Amino acid sequence: MDRVCAVIVTYNRKELLRECLQAVLSQTRPPDHVLVVDNASTDGTREMLKEEFPEVEVLALPENQGGAGGFHEGMKKAYEEGFDWLWIMDDDTYPEVDALAALLEHKGEAEILVPVQRTSDGSMYGVGYWKGGRYVSARADAFAGGVFRVELFSFVGPLINRRVIADVGLPRAEFFIWFDDVEYALRVRKKGKAVLCVPRSVVNHDFGQFRRVSFMGRNKLRLFHPAWKIYYGARNRGWVVLRSAYAEPRLKSVIAYLVDNLRQCLGDLVYEPDRWVRFTFRCLGIWDAVTGRLGKRYP
Numbered sequence: 001m002d003r004v005c006a007v008i009v010t011y012n013r014k015e016l017l018r019e020c021l022q023a024v025l026s027q028t029r030p031p032d033h034v035l036v037v038d039n040a041s042t043d044g045t046r047e048m049l050k051e052e053f054p055e056v057e058v059l060a061l062p063e064n065q066g067g068a069g070g071f072h073e074g075m076k077k078a079y080e081e082g083f084d085w086l087w088i089m090d091d092d093t094y095p096e097v098d099a100l101a102a103l104l105e106h107k108g109e110a111e112i113l114v115p116v117q118r119t120s121d122g123s124m125y126g127v128g129y130w131k132g133g134r135y136v137s138a139r140a141d142a143f144a145g146g147v148f149r150v151e152l153f154s155f156v157g158p159l160i161n162r163r164v165i166a167d168v169g170l171p172r173a174e175f176f177i178w179f180d181d182v183e184y185a186l187r188v189r190k191k192g193k194a195v196l197c198v199p200r201s202v203v204n205h206d207f208g209q210f211r212r213v214s215f216m217g218r219n220k221l222r223l224f225h226p227a228w229k230i231y232y233g234a235r236n237r238g239w240v241v242l243r244s245a246y247a248e249p250r251l252k253s254v255i256a257y258l259v260d261n262l263r264q265c266l267g268d269l270v271y272e273p274d275r276w277v278r279f280t281f282r283c284l285g286i287w288d289a290v291t292g293r294l295g296k297r298y299p
Helices: 014-025 045-052 066-080 099-104 140-144 162-168 180-190 227-243 250-271 275-291
Strands: 004-010 033-038 057-060 085-090 093-095 112-118 127-131 134-137 148-150 159-161 195-205 209-215 218-224
Touching (some): 014 045, 014 085, 045 057, 066 085, 066 162, 066 180, 085 093, 099 195, 127 180, 140 195, 159 162, 162 180, 227 250, 250 275
Parallel strands (some): 004 033, 004 085, 112 195
Antiparallel strands (some): 085 159
């Protein structure tokens, strides 16, 4: 029987982690082992885990290494412990009760099986394709059918066979946060490995905070991210586009990267009160992408 280890990365969100663990441990086909990677939380996460989830193994990191560092360390440990499959997720992921079982039904068809993510408004997303330097989401009607092949996936519920780790390696810890999953998926694509989306497997994902903003009488909902995260988004995507060997066509990718950053920058200037802080972080990210400087930089 294939042995599955759930790898969950957390940082200072013990309430979300509690809900995530309850969903993971309540699966119709529960994982054989659960590993929580704690990024040096200071909110009582480790005490909560010890008291409420004694069956869960905790990998306590000495400092916050971000999502990328957490996945790197957690996947490395699960791989070294000999598990056949790694079920990867953040602490804001809440799988439906049969999510893992639905993925395992297709374990003989691909080495990476990914669920569909469902947001609070009921929309489905989470998988897509790399086209011209951009992430292009799968069409919504694709989720209504059977399994289908994709290129890109996020670290929100994918089931990854240990052979992938052996052939592709681990996520880039030096990305710290954001775009580490896309970069990993591009490495998987370069190796020619199949990635299947299994629409019957659904995970609920706390996607983030939407805010209603207005400009010249026009209202819209805008997904909010802290200013410091903009740095990592700009830097890590830029590093992939400018410096990696698997993000071709290069010129088209660079143009798309610059255009998207300009568009997002204009949106910040129009809608955000801390517009110049966000502009500064974005410029720093682009500059570090050009110079190749990675690692934890902000906040």
